[in-house]
Amino acid sequence: MRIIAADRFELKREVEYGTPEQNQAVREIVEAVRTEGDAALLRYTERHDGVRLQAASLRVTEAEITAAYDKVDAAFLTAIREAAVNIRVFHEKQKRYSWMDLQPDGTLLGQMLRPLKRVGVYVPGGKAAYPSSVLMNVIPAQVAGVPEIVMVTPPATGGKEGIDPYILVAAAEAGVKEMYRVGGAQAVAALAYGTASIPPVDKICGPGNIYVALAKRTVFGAVDIDSIAGPSEIVVLADETADVGYVAADLLSQAEHDEMASAILITPSASFADGVKAEVERQLALLPREPIARKSIDDYGAIIIVGSLQEGVGVINRLAPEHLEIMTADPMEWLGQIENAGAIFLGAYSSEPVGDYFAGPNHIIPTNGTARFSSPVNVDDFLKKSSLIRYSKEALLANGDKIITLARHEGLEAHARAIEIRLERERGGN
Amino acid sequence: MRIIAADRFELKREVEYGTPEQNQAVREIVEAVRTEGDAALLRYTERHDGVRLQAASLRVTEAEITAAYDKVDAAFLTAIREAAVNIRVFHEKQKRYSWMDLQPDGTLLGQMLRPLKRVGVYVPGGKAAYPSSVLMNVIPAQVAGVPEIVMVTPPATGGKEGIDPYILVAAAEAGVKEMYRVGGAQAVAALAYGTASIPPVDKICGPGNIYVALAKRTVFGAVDIDSIAGPSEIVVLADETADVGYVAADLLSQAEHDEMASAILITPSASFADGVKAEVERQLALLPREPIARKSIDDYGAIIIVGSLQEGVGVINRLAPEHLEIMTADPMEWLGQIENAGAIFLGAYSSEPVGDYFAGPNHIIPTNGTARFSSPVNVDDFLKKSSLIRYSKEALLANGDKIITLARHEGLEAHARAIEIRLERERGGN
Numbered sequence: 132m133r134i135i136a137a138d139r140f141e142l143k144r145e146v147e148y149g150t151p152e153q154n155q156a157v158r159e160i161v162e163a164v165r166t167e168g169d170a171a172l173l174r175y176t177e178r179h180d181g182v183r184l185q186a187a188s189l190r191v192t193e194a195e196i197t198a199a200y201d202k203v204d205a206a207f208l209t210a211i212r213e214a215a216v217n218i219r220v221f222h223e224k225q226k227r228y229s230w231m232d233l234q235p236d237g238t239l240l241g242q243m244l245r246p247l248k249r250v251g252v253y254v255p256g257g258k259a260a261y262p263s264s265v266l267m268n269v270i271p272a273q274v275a276g277v278p279e280i281v282m283v284t285p286p287a288t289g290g291k292e293g294i295d296p297y298i299l300v301a302a303a304e305a306g307v308k309e310m311y312r313v314g315g316a317q318a319v320a321a322l323a324y325g326t327a328s329i330p331p332v333d334k335i336c337g338p339g340n341i342y343v344a345l346a347k348r349t350v351f352g353a354v355d356i357d358s359i360a361g362p363s364e365i366v367v368l369a370d371e372t373a374d375v376g377y378v379a380a381d382l383l384s385q386a387e388h389d390e391m392a393s394a395i396l397i398t399p400s401a402s403f404a405d406g407v408k409a410e411v412e413r414q415l416a417l418l419p420r421e422p423i424a425r426k427s428i429d430d431y432g433a434i435i436i437v438g439s440l441q442e443g444v445g446v447i448n449r450l451a452p453e454h455l456e457i458m459t460a461d462p463m464e465w466l467g468q469i470e471n472a473g474a475i476f477l478g479a480y481s482s483e484p485v486g487d488y489f490a491g492p493n494h495i496i497p498t499n500g501t502a503r504f505s506s507p508v509n510v511d512d513f514l515k516k517s518s519l520i521r522y523s524k525e526a527l528l529a530n531g532d533k534i535i536t537l538a539r540h541e542g543l544e545a546h547a548r549a550i551e552i553r554l555e556r557e558r559g560g561n
Numbered sequence: 562m563r564i565i566a567a568d569r570f571e572l573k574r575e576v577e578y579g580t581p582e583q584n585q586a587v588r589e590i591v592e593a594v595r596t597e598g599d600a601a602l603l604r605y606t607e608r609h610d611g612v613r614l615q616a617a618s619l620r621v622t623e624a625e626i627t628a629a630y631d632k633v634d635a636a637f638l639t640a641i642r643e644a645a646v647n648i649r650v651f652h653e654k655q656k657r658y659s660w661m662d663l664q665p666d667g668t669l670l671g672q673m674l675r676p677l678k679r680v681g682v683y684v685p686g687g688k689a690a691y692p693s694s695v696l697m698n699v700i701p702a703q704v705a706g707v708p709e710i711v712m713v714t715p716p717a718t719g720g721k722e723g724i725d726p727y728i729l730v731a732a733a734e735a736g737v738k739e740m741y742r743v744g745g746a747q748a749v750a751a752l753a754y755g756t757a758s759i760p761p762v763d764k765i766c767g768p769g770n771i772y773v774a775l776a777k778r779t780v781f782g783a784v785d786i787d788s789i790a791g792p793s794e795i796v797v798l799a800d801e802t803a804d805v806g807y808v809a810a811d812l813l814s815q816a817e818h819d820e821m822a823s824a825i826l827i828t829p830s831a832s833f834a835d836g837v838k839a840e841v842e843r844q845l846a847l848l849p850r851e852p853i854a855r856k857s858i859d860d861y862g863a864i865i866i867v868g869s870l871q872e873g874v875g876v877i878n879r880l881a882p883e884h885l886e887i888m889t890a891d892p893m894e895w896l897g898q899i900e901n902a903g904a905i906f907l908g909a910y911s912s913e914p915v916g917d918y919f920a921g922p923n924h925i926i927p928t929n930g931t932a933r934f935s936s937p938v939n940v941d942d943f944l945k946k947s948s949l950i951r952y953s954k955e956a957l958l959a960n961g962d963k964i965i966t967l968a969r970h971e972g973l974e975a976h977a978r979a980i981e982i983r984l985e986r987e988r989g990g991n
Contacts, residue, residue: 210963355934380979387975477951484976492948504785506946516936518922521907533640545817549810
């Protein structure tokens with residue numbers, strides 16, 4: 132793990148836009164599903180997932196969900212149920228309500244908040260089929276009050292068995308009642324435009340491979356989409372009071388995700404840096420995913436030596452990391468200066484996996500420096516606001532002339548006249 | 562204006578993605594500004610705006626702003642100042658704060674809310690240089706607490722005089738201290754990537770022509786962008802208690818915006834429909850922007866006859882209009898059923914221009930049916946959230962095993978070990 136001075140460090144960031152061939156393939160799939168519906172959906176499912184389905188068998192049955200419960204481990208079920216409760220409790224605290232401001236003359240101004248009506252959650256197949264991510268996408272939508280939450284996932288994530296039973300159980304525990312065995316760009320297109328079997332949604336969220344990401348970009352506008360995640364990142368700010376073993380373990384928990392994940396330690400202590408470097412090497416050698424973690428540490432990992440913790444905070448704000456751990460003598464001391472970080476873990480016991488799985492805050496967090504302007508998944512992502520204006524006659528009579536002045540200045544005479552016709556009528560008394 | 566039954570009506574929607582040539586031109590401009598900075602910015606400004614500038618003259622001076630005040634009409638200044646106060650008051654009510662949940666064992670969970678640090682507001686030149694839109698973009702950012710708000714606008718919106726003085730005054734009144742005379746895709750690129758003269762921002766908002774819209778799409782990810790507006794829409798739900806003259810005037814105030822704007826009346830009364838149709842024709846003939854309004858009414862306008870107001874509400878929810886006016890005997894009766902509408906105007910005196918200019922709610926509202934999932938511009942658009950997790954030793958000891966179970970199930974062993982190393986150390990007491 133390289134040790135580098137703060138002024139020489141630059142984070143490599145890579146955003147995946149796909150090859151021209153991938154983009155073309157996705158456009159074709161999306162267009163085919165949009166125009167042909169189920170026929171195209173079934174055709175691409177056979178071609179890409181190697182599974183031949185009928186329209187009537189797209190939907191996962193209740194019997195399958197019941198059967199899935201028999202296949203999952205009891206300790207897993209206990210843990211995920213408790214995690215679901217914690218996630219729900221944390222997101223309940225984010226709830227918001229419609230409000231109005233009433234003025235004595237009868238004018239009402241306000242915001243009406245409503246949940247989206249129907250949301251689609253994409254759950255990828257293969258190694259990335261994480262039950263925890265199902266909870267993190269579904270529960271905030273549910274807390275927001277979204278009445279219809281639908282899950283799609285490739286038909287053979289669990290191999291010949293069909294869909295991974297852990298995914299089905301996680302979705303059922305989160306409260307999803309409607310699940311379809313479709314994946315890839317074709318599933319995204321079906322959610323966006325609807326088919327005879329799958330009614331369209333208002334928003335699509337959840338991670339996926341490059342085809343899924345490109346399909347989401349393509350359908351954006353017809354529906355809303357969540358942000359498109361980049362590789363995962365952790366920054367640890369630590370002084371010599373921190374535990375070398377804890378810091379190394381947390382860095383590696385990020386590095387094991389992906390060869391492009393980045394794990395960065397920022398510290399003012401050169402001896403602490405040396406200690407962590409050695410400990411990372413020691414723990415790394417023992418990991419089952421050692422090749423992935425090693426490549427991540429070699430290519431994207433770094434220990435940045437700063438002149439002071441204060442300087443370290445400046446580096447953090449420039450990096451805007453997805454995850455930030457602060458393991459210093461007094462972590463709260465620095466919180467007021469942290470401008471950009473998706474999730475902030477304070478103190479020795481707040482290891483990142485605590486947040487990934489269990490504590491309650493969402494684990495879907497802005498990557499690639501986008502914490503500068505975006506937020507972890509939260510209840511607001513599934514609410515929309517409508518402005519309310521009930522202007523009284525008195526308010527219009529008092530302010531109509533000013534509105535007319537502004538409209539005429541902008542050359543919008545019909546706007547002015549819409550006010551004027553009312554003023555004439557009401558002032559004229561006829 | 563055509564009269565049509567609800568089941569035969571379909572709204573034409575058009576989203577502008579630009580020609581391949583326009584897309585290519587924008588990519589070239591963005592890339593040139595990204596790599597060459599001011600040199601490219603000045604080159605494209607000369608080429609597209611016909612104005613030759615030096616880097617040192619990009620920024621609008623205080624003297625220019627002072628001079629602009631001498632050029633604007635006193636009634637305008639009074640009206641825009643009062644509008645600014647109303648907009649500020651309405652948006653202040655949207656403010657939100659960081660919160661935390663403290664548990665007896667010392668665990669803290671929360672959300673830290675922070676404003677974005679730097680926001681760029683694009684103000685188009687020409688006919689679309691609306692002072693009111695400057696207020697609607699700037700004030701929510703300011704209320705959110707964004708410390709740096711910068712405006713860009715083409716160098717000759719006011720012809721040979723330079724920038725339109727009304728735009729400068731509106732920006733100054735809204736509190737903008739930093740303004741640059743650049744426009745087009747080159748201005749968007751400068752805001753996104755920064756140049757020697759213009760530091761980069763975190764979010765770009767404000768309307769613009771097709772080149773500006775394409776440039777915003779291109780830089781999205783490096784910075785946040787607001788939604789890309791489509792043509793403006795109004796739907797009026799009215800029964801025979803409504804005033805034919807008011808309804809016609811409000812429909813026309815939308816139609817005059819743009820040939821592609823749509824103005825739609827929904828009513829259960831055939832005789833009211835006939836009355837509005839005749840009144841639209843009468844008022845239309847008197848409008849200065851009659852050719853634009855007529856094309857809008859002919860191509861996109863409609864009077865939809867429904868069996869009942871109840872059925873009308875269903876049509877509204879399908880259309881998800883930008884603006885909705887309800888002029889029925891009791892408008893509040895229907896509000897609880899309105900799921901999709903950007904801004905809702907209730908009763909005879911809440912003509913849409915009241916909201917466009919003066920009442921306080923934002924006039925930048927989702928178009929093209931996107932009110933299904935998005936909201937008028939509001940303070941949240943300029944805030945971001947960071948999750949906070951301070952887990953206590955007790956909480957980790959109590960829950961660590963469940964976290965390990967979930968991590969191991971997902972094959973993320975380093976995640977499990979980051980917890981395990983702590984449990985061993987703390988339980989072992991060493």
